[in-house]
Amino acid sequence: MLTHIPFPALPVPPSWFPGHMLQFQRTLPTLLNKTDVVLELRDARLPLTSINRNFEGVLQKWRRERGVIPSPSPSPGGSTAGPSSSSVCERVVVFSKRDLVPEWGVRPFQRAMEAKYPDQRTFFASWNHTRDIKALNQLLVNIAKQHPDRLELNVLVVGMPNVGKSTLLNALRNIGIAGPTPKALRTSAHPGMTRVLSTRLKLSVDPLVYAYDSPGVMLPFLGNGIRGAERGVKLALIAGIKEGLYETEALASYLLYRMNVLDPVAPAYLQLLPPGSQPLLDVHEFLALLAKRLCMLKRGGIPDTSRAAVWFIKWWREEGGLASASAPALPTSLATSGLESCRRGWGFDLEWDVATSEAGRYGEAAIQAKIEGCIDAFEAAALEDERDGSTISSTQEKKRMKEQQRTRQQARTRARLAARRG
Known part of the structure; x- marks a missing residue:
């Protein structure tokens, strides 16, 4: 584990x-x-x-x-009644x-x-x-x-x-x-x-x-820092972003991380490796082992990790996601692991710690409370990004400033023309 x-x-x-x-x-x-x-x-x-x-x-x-x-601010005397029938x-x-x-x-x-x-x-x-x-x-x-x-x-x-x-x-x-x-x-x-x-x-x-039906609409800017970087990789993994904008080895690295979080005891990718293999943390070691297993070798017997990364992502989209969905709510070995807590995940967005002492009462109510905490953290991060301006790229900010400058210039021109006519 x-x-x-x-x-x-x-x-x-x-x-x-x-x-x-x-x-x-x-x-x-x-x-x-x-x-x-x-x-x-x-x-x-x-x-x-x-x-x-x-x-x-x-x-x-x-x-x-x-x-x-x-x-939010009804006009004086305005009606606040609910919708009509x-x-x-x-x-x-x-x-x-x-x-x-x-x-x-x-x-x-x-x-x-x-x-x-x-x-x-x-x-x-x-x-x-x-x-x-x-x-x-x-x-x-x-x-x-x-x-x-x-x-x-x-x-x-x-x-x-x-x-x-x-x-x-x-x-x-x-x-x-x-x-x-x-x-x-x-x-x-x-x-x-x-x-x-x-x-x-x-x-x-x-x-x-x-x-x-309507066109799918992406966010104009995925964000700064680690939150923006992770958001982009997640969307790329589900093929929500145009192919070719990410290197496949970067996607494979994050996919390996997420599959380990979903099941730290027996992640679904183990079925791709030789029998008896243990969970791996290093993506280069994993891809090299996978390339050998799939006979994806370059001249001289060197593992073709780039091909292996492409294959790994395709496998997850077509089969591996279904295998990952069988991950248990808690590792069966948690009670005997000697650990104070373990990291759990549901999907690629929700992740929390579970103390070993909680294992006996880890039912739907406990899981709901953990998920509500994840949603609260997500909303807090979104508000922080809005306050910091992290939802707008530098290019968008420049365009907005130019538009504001153009609007002010047009207003000044109209004011001068009005003064002359007056």
Whole structure:
């Protein structure tokens, strides 16, 4: 059992924010005017990192305008009443790839999210499981039935790149429409396939439910320091960032670290190594051993670690993630390890310490409390980044200063022209 897992060195995060993402982000407020339900997709392996905080302000404004949440500063004499009976304004956060995270953390995480964000519904699903798609389809149908005065329900699907938006809509359409339904949206394992808002897709006939697919929107700037670096590597591992912006060995190093945290006794990658192998901390040693095992050798019998890194990441995306999801809530050897505590993780975002003395009462309530602590730490870090300006790159700051300077110059010019006319 690994007792100390050092954090790897990570590269500076790249910037990847194509023009179609900016265009969609600007049109989102207008789109919400004709939207009843927002399905916000996130990756269950990155339940916090796959939050796009640029959506938050727009979605909160949408809910205030619909009367779902009160305005922070209502005008004198203004009404603070709730939404009218005909108003529909639902936000459902759907965590995709449920089968790639340990099942023991799903319910505690949902309860923690409900406690921290009571204005959001949460839903876990795997697109491979028909029952999950049926349950999500029924949720949308039930929302529509709660508003029989509405002729139709309009759903907008948003989220970061490659979280499965198009795949979900194809699956919902297949479940909700009787008879053969051809694939309506193109899908890809690479981010950025959807570049414009889709045409309306019918998801249900009675009641009528329509949906729009939208381009995946990345954060314009991933952040400074270790938090920004880690955010970028996580998104690259789930193929949420354009291929080629990261060296594969850097991704392999972080992946090795995370798999060790998920299961320090028997991490899933051991099945790739020779029988009897022990968990490894050094990525170069691991990749060399893996390259030999896969017969990936250069001239002279030198292990081709670069090829091995590419293979390792591909294996994790296709098979290893499922194997990692079988990690237990606690190592069975914790009580006899002689350690005071051990490090535990759920997905790639949530990580906490468990004291050996806690092992006997380590149930769902205890796990929920640990997860709530992780969410609190995440929110505190996000606020700190906003205060420090770490959410804006130096390039963005320069552009903003130039725009402000241009606006001031235009105001001075208008003032001079007005003075001359006067």
